[in-house]
Amino acid sequence: MSTGQTRSDRKPAPVKMVTTDTGRILRISPEDESARAAVAAAATPAPQNIDPARRTDVLFRVRRAEGHELSSWWMVGAFVVTSGLVIALLSWVPYSA
Template sequence: MSAASSDPRTGQLSLTGQIPVTRTGQIPVTGQIAVVPPRPTTAQIAIANDPARRPDVLLRRRMPPGHQISAWWMIGAFVGVSAATIALMNFFPA
């Protein structure tokens, strides 16, 4: 049987002597028992269908049925985006 030594720099085992091979050319693994860990038990998880928690919606708030936002929010958003665009365009020469 071959003697094995460990390289202190890498910790890798190096075999000295003749390596045993089978008729097919494979190196047999001896002294090691393959332990297969048990597979975890899995089951389906019931997911509550909550429309306020959909992954494609960010910062959604629940409002009472029939609630509408004020038109002033949209007017303010338009004015804010317009002002920001004009302010940024002032950085570029004409």
């Protein structure tokens, strides 16, 4: 009995990855080339002098110069201080020990 499905030796159509100015990644197949033109026409061109790390929709991201990266020890210290603060505050809660 046949299920109606046939096995094909065709390879899937190549998919092209396109990154827009806003950082969105789009998959474009050859059939969607007309849609790609519509997306490109709808996208507004971004000024060339804007740093993507300083966009208004990105919070707390700062691009620093080479050699001025944040040390990972700050994160370790923040974890230790936060843990100590939580333990100190929980010591004031009755019947928690």
